[in-house]
Amino acid sequence: MLCIPVHEVFFAVDESLPYMMQVEEFFVSAIRRGLVLRPTDIEVVRDWERRGVPLAVVQAGLLSGIRRFLESAEVHEPLPSSLRFFRRYVEDAFVAHRRAMARGLVVRSSSPVEVAPPTALLLTEALAILDKWLLESTLPAAAGPVLQQARQALQEAAASDSAQSALERIDNELAQRWLEVITPERFSTVLADVEKQVVSGRQRGLGECALDDCRQAALRAAAAEVGYRSLVEAVLDGD
Numbered sequence: 376m377l378c379i380p381v382h383e384v385f386f387a388v389d390e391s392l393p394y395m396m397q398v399e400e401f402f403v404s405a406i407r408r409g410l411v412l413r414p415t416d417i418e419v420v421r422d423w424e425r426r427g428v429p430l431a432v433v434q435a436g437l438l439s440g441i442r443r444f445l446e447s448a449e450v451h452e453p454l455p456s457s458l459r460f461f462r463r464y465v466e467d468a469f470v471a472h473r474r475a476m477a478r479g480l481v482v483r484s485s486s487p488v489e490v491a492p493p494t495a496l497l498l499t500e501a502l503a504i505l506d507k508w509l510l511e512s513t514l515p516a517a518a519g520p521v522l523q524q525a526r527q528a529l530q531e532a533a534a535s536d537s538a539q540s541a542l543e544r545i546d547n548e549l550a551q552r553w554l555e556v557i558t559p560e561r562f563s564t565v566l567a568d569v570e571k572q573v574v575s576g577r578q579r580g581l582g583e584c585a586l587d588d589c590r591q592a593a594l595r596a597a598a599a600e601v602g603y604r605s606l607v608e609a610v611l612d613g614d
Contacts, residue, residue, distance in 0.1 A: 394424045401434055402458050405441060405585040416458040423465065432472045436465030438588045445576065445589065454579055475611055497610065501529055501542055504609045515602070517556040525549045525606070546606040547591045550598040557601045569593045 398420045399412050440461030505526045525545050532541035555562050572593055573586050
């Protein structure tokens with residue numbers, strides 16, 4: 376199963392496997408509890424497939440649900456082993472996906488596994504947003520070079536990488552660099568805290584996909600506390 380950092384809408388999936396099998400493999404690899412889906416879970420997955428919920432969006436919702444559970448649960452509470460528990464988070468991700476589709480950032484397809492944003496539009500919007508941020512009078516002086524590096528990286532990645540993968544990766548890199556230059560005095564502390572969360576998640580049975588997602592989400596959240604706006608979210612919102 377392909378495991379990559381995910382961020383609400385932009386993902387990659389293995390289209391060679393049946394929808395049900397991919398959902399099952401991803402969920403089991405993320406939670407690492409149980410071997411197969413329960414009968415009630417199977418009905419939920421069938422409903423998603425009938426409604427055309429893209430596999431990538433299902434993955435996003437599941438990972439979002441895992442993060443939300445860990446944020447609110449007591450340390451001793453076990454991770455829910457039923458996919459049905461995370462159903463509402465998948466529905467939320469589907470709403471975000473349809474919002475992006477309405478803006479032309481993802482394309483409608485007869486196949487539920489297609490989530491391919493038009494490359495030119497994604498890159499154009501992302502670059503325009505970076506340019507806008509660079510002109511803001513309230514931008515911290517140290518942030519300018521970081522945004523310029525992100526802009527250059529996005530342009531260079533476009534030639535060899537898919538637009539959505541490049542945008543996702545650069546958003547994560549940008550959040551970490553923002554932390555590093557804006558709050559260098561607490562950067563190492565933030566990294567240590569994030570790794571503690573990852574260790575705790577691993578002890579609770581999270582798979583590597585979910586752990587990496589939690590790591591990236593924690594870094595983005597820490598960056599947001601010191602003024603960073605997610606580039607992916609800005610593109611989705613049409614900032």
